[in-house]
Amino acid sequence: MQFLYALRSKGVTDARVLSAMEEIDRGPFIRGLFAERAYEDMPLPINCGQTISQPSVVGLMTQALQISPRDKVLEVGTGSGYQAAILSKLARRVYTIDRHRRLVHEAREIFEALDLTNVTAVTGDGSFGLPEQAPFDRIIVTAAAEDPPGPLLAQLKIGGIMVVPVGQSDAVQTLIRVRKSEDGLEYDELRPVRFVPLLEGLSREN
Ligand code: SAH
Numbered sequence: 001m002q003f004l005y006a007l008r009s010k011g012v013t014d015a016r017v018l019s020a021m022e023e024i025d026r027g028p029f030i031r032g033l034f035a036e037r038a039y040e041d042m043p044l045p046i047n048c049g050q051t052i053s054q055p056s057v058v059g060l061m062t063q064a065l066q067i068s069p070r071d072k073v074l075e076v077g078t079g080s081g082y083q084a085a086i087l088s089k090l091a092r093r094v095y096t097i098d099r100h101r102r103l104v105h106e107a108r109e110i111f112e113a114l115d116l117t118n119v120t121a122v123t124g125d126g127s128f129g130l131p132e133q134a135p136f137d138r139i140i141v142t143a144a145a146e147d148p149p150g151p152l153l154a155q156l157k158i159g160g161i162m163v164v165p166v167g168q169s170d171a172v173q174t175l176i177r178v179r180k181s182e183d184g185l186e187y188d189e190l191r192p193v194r195f196v197p198l199l200e201g202l203s204r205e206n
Helices: 002-009 015-023 032-037 055-065 082-090 101-113 150-154
Strands: 072-076 093-098 119-123 136-141 156-166 173-181 184-193
Touching (some): 015 082, 055 082, 055 136, 055 156, 055 184, 082 101, 082 119, 101 119
Parallel strands (some): 072 093, 093 119
Antiparallel strands (some): 156 173, 173 184
C-alpha cells in the first residue's frame, strides 16, 4: 500500500503499529467513488457524511496509545471501522461505538469478512462511553470534543491512556493524551489535527 512508505517519515515508527497497518487493507473500508484513493495518505468521505481518518494520523494515534496485547480498548467513533480493525491486531479486546447505526452495521460486515473476532461494534452515544464493559485500559476518541468527556475519563483504568482530539469542531484541534494515575490525570499535547465533531445522541438517520 502506497501510504505505508509515508508512515515512517510522518513519525509512525512503532514496529507493532506498522505491522498492524500492513495487515489491514484500507480498501474494503472505503465504498463508492473514493475507493480508488484508499491507498493515499488522505482522509476520505464515507457514508453518513463522516470521514475515514488519514492513515498517518491513525498510525500516530495508535502509537500514542501504547497498547499492550492484554489491553481492553474502547474506540468512540467507529466510522468506517478502519481504526478499530488496526486496534484489533494490537489489543486483546476492542469495543467501538458510533451514533450512526448504518456505519456500525457496515463496519461489522467487514470485521466478519476479515475474521476479526475480538472487535465488537455497538450503536450508541459514545460520549457516555460503554459502562457495561468499563473500565478500559485504553480509550481512543476519533471525533473532536470541546473537552475530554467526563464519563470516558471515569471509565479509564488507573494506569490507562486516552487519546482524544479537543477543540472547536470548525477549527484546528489539538490531539491530547491523558494518562490516569493514582495521583490524578496528566495531559500532554501531541499535535494539531482536524476531526468531525463529537455530537450528542444517536443520529436521527438511524
Ligand atoms: N475512526 C473512524 C473515523 C471516525 S469519523 C475510522 O477509522 O474510519 C468520526 C465518527 O465519530 C463518525 O462516524 C461519527 O458518527 C462518530 N461520532 C460522532 N459523535 C459521536 C458520539 N457521540 N458517539 C459515537 N460516535 C460519534
